[in-house]
Amino acid sequence: MSKLHAVITGVGGYVPNYRLTNEEISTYVDTSDEWITKRIGIKERRILKPEEGIGITYLAEKALDNFKLKHTFNPLEIEAVIFATSTPDYILPNSASLIASKTGMTNAFGIDVNAACSGFLYGLEVAESFIASGKYKKIMVFAGDVLSCVTDITDRNTYPIFADGCGCAILEPTTEDVGFIDSILRSEGNVEHLHMYGGGSVNPASHESVDERLHFIKQDGKIVFKHAVSSMADTCDELIKKNNLSKEEVTWVVPHQANLRIIDAVANRLGIPIDKVMINIEKYGNTSAGTIPLCLWDWEDKLRKGDNIILTAFGAGFTWGATYIKWGYNPK
Ligand code: UT7
Numbered sequence: 001m002s003k004l005h006a007v008i009t010g011v012g013g014y015v016p017n018y019r020l021t022n023e024e025i026s027t028y029v030d031t032s033d034e035w036i037t038k039r040i041g042i043k044e045r046r047i048l049k050p051e052e053g054i055g056i057t058y059l060a061e062k063a064l065d066n067f068k069l070k071h072t073f074n075p076l077e078i079e080a081v082i083f084a085t086s087t088p089d090y091i092l093p094n095s096a097s098l099i100a101s102k103t104g105m106t107n108a109f110g111i112d113v114n115a116a117c118s119g120f121l122y123g124l125e126v127a128e129s130f131i132a133s134g135k136y137k138k139i140m141v142f143a144g145d146v147l148s149c150v151t152d153i154t155d156r157n158t159y160p161i162f163a164d165g166c167g168c169a170i171l172e173p174t175t176e177d178v179g180f181i182d183s184i185l186r187s188e189g190n191v192e193h194l195h196m197y198g199g200g201s202v203n204p205a206s207h208e209s210v211d212e213r214l215h216f217i218k219q220d221g222k223i224v225f226k227h228a229v230s231s232m233a234d235t236c237d238e239l240i241k242k243n244n245l246s247k248e249e250v251t252w253v254v255p256h257q258a259n260l261r262i263i264d265a266v267a268n269r270l271g272i273p274i275d276k277v278m279i280n281i282e283k284y285g286n287t288s289a290g291t292i293p294l295c296l297w298d299w300e301d302k303l304r305k306g307d308n309i310i311l312t313a314f315g316a317g318f319t320w321g322a323t324y325i326k327w328g329y330n331p332k
Pocket residue numbers: 030031032035036039040117156157158160194219220221222224225228257258259262286288314315316
């Protein structure tokens with residue numbers, strides 16, 4: 001491949017220290033460790049304890065610290081920061097600008113991307129386009145959420161699933177046969193089955209919106225489950241065929257971590273053995289935009305230059321898609 005395109009040249013990640021176990025959750029809502037383990041596949045998730053002034057950019061800063069443990073980093077070289085999140089520090093200013101200032105990326109402009117659990121794929125797409133244009137040479141993509149701040153402790157449909165975490169990836173140009181190869185991204189406006197109605201321009205924050213618990217995510221789990229399986233499996237299948245890849249040539253599938261049964265069903269439909277699927281839901285839960293970069297961070301030492309990797313996600317919007325990358329480097 002001689003066309004200019006983007007390649008990931010490093011990843012980082014961070015999850016908060018506090019481990020919220022299924023046992024602790026069972027003291028708040030009518031559920032059990034057995035049910036959550038069997039039906040969702042989560043044993044524990046990490047939660048940012050509500051402390052003043054700490055939100056998603058705190059997790060991003062820590063993710064960047066972990067990135068720097070393995071990769072050289074000059075903040076002044078970064079030209080753009082893309083932050084995929086649905087739980088920014090504030091409605092405004094955006095979180096990309098805040099993390100850029102906090103970490104010395106003062107030559108960069110920053111934009112937030114809101115695509116819920118598909119945020120990392122959407123963020124990569126933007127970064128790839130910027131780099132392929134020839135105008136930008138170093139872009140930092142952050143993706144993550146602090147879902148604990150929008151999860152209702154009285155709702156057993158959501159409370160056991162959602163968690164906090166953030167990952168990051170740096171993208172640079174290449175003309176080698178590695179990096180971003182292709183993607184299929186989709187969205188469909190659906191405010192019915194997965195939403196948070198409060199806090200936007202339709203239902204600004206008010207005493208009533210708080211009383212009605214509109215500032216929490218609500219979902220129709222069964223419907224979201226079915227859409228997630230078919231949407232991720234179909235886009236992966238289309239992408240694999242479009243790029244003439246055989247199932248055997250796929251080194252890794254990296255799915256959004258929402259429910260182990262969703263991940264199993266997607267792998268089954270694709271005919272990809274489960275040992276080629278990255279899974280860390282049991283320890284981190286569903287960190288929304290954070291799940292895919294957190295997997296890449298966890299698996300970084302096992303990845304080899306040239307590995308064929310299919311990333312796939314589904315989330316509120318609905319938003320979904322699949323992205324095909326060839327890994328760009330060997331472990332350091
Ligand atoms: O990140 C993207 C967005 N989110 C997702 O992708 C999540 C998609 N959905 C899911 O993961 C699942 O639908 C849930 C985990 C939310 C729910 O699992 P489910 O297997 O679809 O449960 P269900 O709603 O069909 O309920 C089955 C049973 C019911 O009891 P009965 O009627 O069979 O007696 C529920 O009342 O399980 C009961 N139940 C629970 N029991 C203990 C539902 N939630 C719980 C719970 N603990 N937390």
